[in-house]
Amino acid sequence: QVQLVESGGGLVQAGGSLRLSCAASGRTWSAYGMGWFRQAPGKERESVASISWSGGSTYYADSVKGRFTISRDNAKNTVYLQMNSLKPEDTAVYYCAAGRMVVTGPASSYDYWGQGTQVTVSA
DSSP states (O other): OOEEEEEOOEEEETTOOEEEEEEEESTTGGGEEEEEEEEOTTSOOEEEEEEOTTSOOEEEOTTTTTTEEEEEETTTTEEEEEEOSOOGGGOEEEEEEEEETOOSOOGGGOOEEOOOEEEEEEO
16 A cells, blocks of 8 residues: 655746655555646646656656656655746646556556645746
């Protein structure tokens, strides 16, 4: 079992930055690939970024490339999403997810999910 708890969301003006954190519990967490997803009202959940279990491979949605950075600290059981140059269209609930040996993939690839954290970007 892996439990995930996100934090770091909030309200920020366009052009600002936020760093989301996802704290994981579970003895084998380091064997899990991690992903960040987001869901805006009336829209489907979409992949934002993902990172392999070792941290050696990362993937980003085209909409966030060059602005967001995913990273992980296996010693702290935490994965991060640094979000810079935020835009109003980044407004959504952000979720972290864990999938055993997953490198990247759709939501169905992941086994465990956090409760989500709201990110609101004002114009």
